[in-house]
Amino acid sequence: MARLCEEFTLCGLQAADGVHLRAVNVEPARPGCVLVTREERTVTVYKVSDQKPLGSWTVKQTQKISCPAVYNDQTREYVAVHDHKVLRIWKDEDANLEKAFKATLTADVYRIHTLPKAEPLVLFERGSVRRLDDLLSAPQQELENVLSKDEVIRWSAALLEAGSPLILFVTEKDGVFQLYTQKLNPNDQHEYKLDLGDEMGCPLSFALSLEKECTALMCLYSTGCVYKIQLPSNRDSAEEEWVLPQTLLLKLPGCVDSLISAALLALDETHIAVLGAPQSHQCAVKDSLSIWNTRFQTLQTWKELPEGTSGQLWCYNGKLFIPHGNTLTVIPFTCETSSLAAVLGKLKQPSATVKPLSPVMNWNAMLQDQQTGEPQLAVTINPVESTPSRNLRSRKRQNVSTQSQPSALDLTEIKTGTNEKIDEQLTLLLSNPLETNAQLMIAQIATILVSRCMAQNTFYPQNVLVKLLLTRALSYSLCPDLIAVALDKSDYYLLQLCLQQFPDIPESVLCACLKFFLSTSEADLEKVIVDLGSVASYMELDQSSSKPGQNMEIVENGFSSILVEEESSDAPAEKQAQGSWEFDVKSVCPVGPKKAALLNEILLSSYSDTFLLPPLKDLSAPQVMFFFQYLQYLYMKQCQTVNTVLPGDRIPTVSQVLDWINLLLDAHFMVLVMMSEAHGLLEHFNRFIRSQVRFYSELNKIEGSLQKLHQLQPQNDGLYSIEVIEII
Template sequence: MAALCEEFTLCGLLSGTGVRRQQQQQDGLQGVEEAAERDTVLVTDSGRTVTLYKVSDQRPLGSWAVRQGQRITCPAVYNHGSGEYVVVHDEKVLRVWKDDDANFDKAFKATLSADVCRVHSLPGAEPFILFRGGALRFLDALLADPQQEIETVVTEDEKITWSRAFLEGEQPVLLFITEKHPDWFVYTWRPAFSACQRWSLPPATDGSRVLDFSATLKNKMASLMILFSSGHVRHSEISLAPCDPEVEAELVVSPLLQLPEPADAGALIVLDDSYIATLTPCAAQQRDRLCIWNTTFQTLQDNKEFTQKTWTQLWTHDSKLYIPHGTSLLVLRYTCEPSCLASALGKGTHKSAGDAVSIVNWEALTGKSEQPKATAPRRTPRRRRPPASSEEKSSFMEILSNIPTTPESQIPSLVQRVWMSEELAHLQTTVSSVTQGLVTRCKTESRFYPQSSFIKLIESGMLSYSLCPDLMTLCLEKQDVHTLQLCLEQFVDVPEGVLCACLKMFLTVDEEILSNTVMDTKSAASYVHVNEPPNPPEEAMEQEPAPVVQNGFSSPVVEEDSCDVQMLDKIMPETQGSPVSLRRAVLLNSVLTSPFSETFLLPHLKDVASEQVIILLSYLYYLYQKCSENVTLNLPGQERLSVTQILDWMNLILDAHFTVLVLLPKAKPLLRTLQKFVRAQMKFFSELNKIEGSLSELQNVQRRPRSHGRYAIEVLELY
């Protein structure tokens, strides 16, 4: 689920009059860019001013303006490497300054030899300049020689209308889009390759206009989203793999979302892997409307209407939306929870549960159709790529045909050809088919098992359990815990039966296998501490004297009169070592953070052996102790293991094995510990409820009118 939270006004905008006011009303803002800290932004208006704001305090930290008669022509950005600000005014004049530079005229100035379109800056990378001719230069290289010759990349009459920078690893990636009416072109640029790759966008079949673009980057694939005046939102996948720059390819555009009504203007921005925000005018009520959409299930999550003009501009930084509204800049906080069907029906999410699942062409997967259904008549672009040769058309079939005979040492290079294939529109189908082909060969050849290739295919993000159900079954047979862990992290549709099978394997696999497995334990090591030898909670409780039994009934547990922190410390004196090793804990965490449904998981949990149940329950109790020690709802680390997930699994284990645990002597000390702790928690929260009742009564007290003197004394009686 996604929702809009509180809103507030960051600053006023139309402070000037005359020409400046008319210019701002026409153009809106130049941009809202992130600054040095997460809670600071740089606001560049369409006139002469750049202002640094502290968002939470709603106050300016600094403001700089160019001279009268000059005009800023691109948004100011922050250089994360040097701590300086960069802006361009009057198309060619580059300015660089710092926080303590009060006089903007004395800041560093360099006049460039070509017009600048945009300055892009990313944390961890050097800023770079995008010129109107499509050329790019890093900032330091440009400052060393401001008058260097700048080449022209785009063709004549092409105009850059949108650009977006990403960071892949440690290298920046740039996408920019040009318009040459009526054609649109997409350019991709990476520093590792000297030339830009150009793609053509097919026009809308209904004749609608393009209103805005947005994009995300994941697994070396850029997902471009386009908002049309007809209300359609379409998307296209762009590969960042190197290819022939002389050949222009046409992108395949697929429908993603349909807005309720068409619009003459609009803004689009990606909030999450599964959520986007749109800002469009509502013709019926003559108001602009902000909507958050779930693209996975195509549902409206939240919306807000504005009574004044918004200029249809959107920016997002640090889970906040920035919208010019009337004469002010409005800030709206929003939340985006992971989106998956399993989490909607049951319990539990993990960090990749919000990954958008691509729509699969099942006919192509089963071989009934070679091409996807066309949504529009085919159109010949201005520079259409040459017809595919027979060798290119058969590249996919060639990879599949070579899987049964290729030596295992050459399988990684064969899998690498999947991403170099021309069939980018069917990449998900290709990846699933290659994975299934490798699994089929593993079943016929017992010694064949290309683990590294399986890992690469899983990490591509193109696989799911439903696309290759036999993969996890094979990994269970091979006891490949590393690949199973990746599957649980990447797949959002793992059945509860397979999830329980992974749980049983993780609980019983030998420590020798775990020690030889490549595994990232840095995250769990911050809260999983193993003593030598480990002392599970049940061992410590075995020394307690058994309760006195009379006539078959035991006396009630003596409850302490106090339920303060001392009593909680008495029941939980000190967290002992983890009952499982660090590597086993990492594997168990991947199961605990996986999506599941209680109804479907409970029958499979009943098949877990009693010894494994005690180990798992002891580990869950250990995790809960860690949360209680730090008074936190989430444990640190990438898994984001929460108290809710721990309690859900603890309840499921007790429901599935309650009779066995009651009759099992080894489990009684642990159950007794849990009983005492739950009793203490109940008393503690009971006292909190009493305090809450007293505070609520205070709110209902009718205060007597104060006297007209300088002061008054009031006495409030609680009892």
Template sequence: MAALYEGYTLCGVVPAQNQGNSGIRGIEEERDSDHVVVTDSTRCVTLYKVSDQKPLCSWTVKQGQTLTCSAVYNSQTKEYVAVSDNKVIRIWKEEDLLLDKAFKATVSSDVWRVHCVAGAEPVVLFQRGAVRLLDSLLSAPQQPIEEVLAQEEAIRWSTYIVAESQQFVIFITEQKGDSFLYLQRLNPNTLQRYRLEREEPGLSPLSFSASLKEKHIRLLYLYPNGHVYQSVFSVRSPVPTEGADALPLPRSLLLALPVGEGLLEAASALPLDEAHVAVVGVPHPSAGAGKDFLCIWNTNFQTLQAGKEMAGKIYGQVWSFSNKLFIPHGKTLSVIPFECPKSSLASALGKLRQAKTEESKAVASVPSWNTILHGEKALTSKTVETRKTRTNRKSQSAPSLTIDQVLELIKTAPVDEVQQEVERLLSRSEIQDLQPSAGQLAATLVSRSLAEPGFYTASTLAQLVNTQSICHSVCPDLVLLALERKDYFLCQLCLQFFPDIPEAVTCACLKAFISMPDSDAEKVSLEPDSVSFMETLMVGERGQVGSQNGFSPALFDEGSSDPLSGGGTVIVSRAGDEGKTSTPPEQICPVELHKAVLLNEVLLTAYSDTFLLPHLKDLSSQHVVLFLRYLQFLYLKYSQDAFPQRHGLRSPSLSQIMDWVCLMLDAHFTMLVMSPEANGLLLNLHRFVKSQVRLVSELGKIEGSLQELDKMKVKKDVGQYSIEVIELF
């Protein structure tokens, strides 16, 4: 089944005063799927890196000027293109700071949109229906622009599609209640006009979207009565003769969405694949009135696959890039990851059973040691059947319980029986689609564990998490239950496999881990790779003298004589004691091994600093100082040349360590400055942050040098002997 995962905020929006407009004119993909360009409805264009939820660059037109179409990115020239005040085309690059100083050209007619797709030249669609390639338009900006549309005809929507090396501009117009579709081919220029079938009197489509599949363009449009129609036409359709009437465009009803009383005002439907459609602004069938939802519908079986309530007003806008939905609602632009598996009746009902193939792997909770040791030979070898094997065969031949029966069993059966039946269910090779069943099993187990203090199935919950078929949003109480029962192994698995853990839960894990007594930490069994990394880091803490990443634990800023916290430095003996060093306190891990492993999992967890900072303020001063000392220990270990960089093990990166140092300082700045025991620690942190700044600065110089070398043209005619001098600075 399709699924919607936990979303996150990309940026805030400023809705119009009438609250009918989100304040966003458009969102376009930039250089890759992780970069988008957001254009607001007034004056600003902003480039965001989606995974970091951070703006990289922003450009604004002068007061009194207005952006009248969304900016696009030309991947061929690495330039941005936008239109202000309907007629001024602006082109700039990322390094340009001021739009007013970048290139601009005024054209002779009002522009509707500039369209661009990766690998193709941008095209300009004018409000009266004419189309021009951007380069040909800029060669003569004041060239006359013809009028394609009738006087009372206006464009409602447009898009740009490239198919079979052919470029198509598609736009929808409206005239006196009738809707028309124009298909403009470029090179050679041909234009086709279609008439859309009328709906009920007075109803015009709220949204349009188009996609390409197998040389056919699929148009999807949503009406205020909840009807979603599809029209399909070929990219190789015959061109009608000039002066002919518009061709009729047949349609088929895909969905009849429940709209409740009245009509939809702001809604949109967007195809996600062949069988799934994302819909915003349409009421959820089981929710009350006045609530705004994002839903995914399966058009093959008319089923609602996933739904998510959106806080605040939905404006009927939605964009999709690389399995992420971008939705403005209230005063927020949210990014909602989604997944749409291949559509079938079994998956729509949550009972998918795929055929066995050589590549498919059965989910087995208890592997067969006989098969592991002897392979396929074990299947054909004739062995003596003992009483134990006969018992196993008898138990295996017993009828297996269905998912519904196991769910009922969990509610009343004892722990041993529940574990046995769940493991048997998960080990059945015919169950391949674990996502819906695993989520139901985990939620039921957690619900009973919370209600009954004596009931807890640690191994079964860990097995469900290991399937990677559940996430935090499916079972939001699982991590908190594991913390309550002090099941730190399960906490570690959740931090590793859940991509959507909220910042509040991350901070709760941090607080529980750092306050755990060392005696309890020693008894915890954790994932071997993570333990192996910390053992490598902590074994033989000899404090080798060396530098890496721009910092040496033995050498501080030039001219600095401030002692480290605790008064320790790396003391190198004279020649007679060569090879002997003393270990300063900073080179000794301030926390126990297993506690350090769990803290590393927190460092590796995804977060948004905006949402994490308020929760970090709940930590006590003692825990803050201890955590900062551990981060300092990690940084000093990473700074040694002798430190083995074992990337195969689970270990935080240097940038993650530095980010958490900054987070802790931001959250507890006043407390750390006023606390005497933190003075030496702050001096140390200041030194290695300063060393990082110096490192980045030097790397920037190297980058600039390499770029200059790359720009230099190699001389083709070089004699047998030549001397060339290259000046870098």
């Protein structure tokens, strides 16, 4: 059976006229990546798992990529052809395509084919085939014309046959289709005629099927028929005209009218993917993807594509790539080995030694202690031994000093004891080596204590909860109510520990903590305990920068207050005079050290943009402005250093700060636009971005000069020169 998995979007595609998509092509690149040639001018390499572009290159506006780019895994280079004859070769570190290697050929190129661990092959429009290295050594070499006049290539592919590369391409002339095979080592070319019956229609799509011992060509015709063309293994060069017979593999239903645009791909020996054909007689929708079993001629799975397709289909690493609407969609798939028993559901699994199942613990019952009325802490399970598991009972305290094994804890003390008794019992437990199921033990204790805190307002064992957190055995999923209790008790230190220790805090809970920290006044934090961490490290920078005698202007990492003011000379004077949200490099931190440490824990927490944006919109406008003020300060403080990293351990990076700034702008942009006091803040961000763009623009200008200086040959006369490059 075959199955289509959940689809996702790799990238967007621009529509040429609102209906038809521009030409796009997908080729494999380095592991886990694909190379997308689109919009006739752009080449982009994407990491499929992250849907993230790793590099993009564009030719001039007057140029056009006529041959899709490919990746040469032998040299780790990209190869493309623009304007039919101009060959370009570049690497990942090449930023400008105009500065890449260029070679002008003598004939128009149809396609470049790559093979694993083999040299790329270049197929020209007139049928000539050359190795890429041979062309680079002599770009202006004469090329023979294999095809006759008005004969056009419709499809081509490459494969390895007996270790030697083989090029196959299909041509058309006056409705007659020919198949050519070209082998370079040794040089061997053959020509075959495809047997087209009157009832077959016109070929729409070709696909190469690699079977165990032979190679076959599959063809989808406009009548909805899929034929298989077996390539001969022994090719007789003396044969003048060899007509290849075709075998009907599959008749697609619902193709009463002729198909206009469709695509065909061979997934394995028995499964094919068809794009642009109805999957049944009752369904008239042709914009769909279907997978068929050619051995039993059965439909395995299908997927409707309501936004339309361009009739293009690619398959790499178990994923189908389809231009769908204005996006390039990726659909993972799986195909199982086909057999009659599997189709009928009678396939027997191979006999194997059945391993005994390990005992399964009921985690919820053990955490809530619902199995028995006796106080029990945990169950130790040994999956190797067949002896039944035993409950660990607590011993009397007078025997604790003489026991050699780690002591267990009486849950009666946890459920009914005072804070002092619980603290003593926990200290006793943690002083000995913990059991193998220590995480379950600690989670059970924390759950019982939190339940008591929620039921009894006067009960709050803060020291015990801190000790449990410091064991690093808890997580939010093990004790989800702990943060709620800490928020209710206004325990800042416990909240800080939870943010540091829990990797699975939901985004809604994270926003609740952020809202709580922002609404807290500095006076409330004076008497509470908060781990300052390394916050004082960059706040001391403020104090040192305000000392007398330090008037040196900082011009590092592209930031300069003078440059920002120059860029803002066109701003209204009244806006420049606003001091409420205008930033001064020498200003102090807008929050105290304790609140800064708490906000840093929020910035360092893990989150997902999709789930964080909705609860982030619940922040009030004053809270958003206050948080923006701290993010702005932190961002500008980081930009004063070349490394963009402030001293200390738990300090947010510049990327994390920028991500939160973007999140706040996305969640509250309309509110910020409507607030007059926020205009200075938005204007400052705009000016700073313009200054950064100007700085990096100047760097790009001197990049070429530095490369030329690096390529100059050293002179032997012993003379040298010193050049000073000033960034204005």
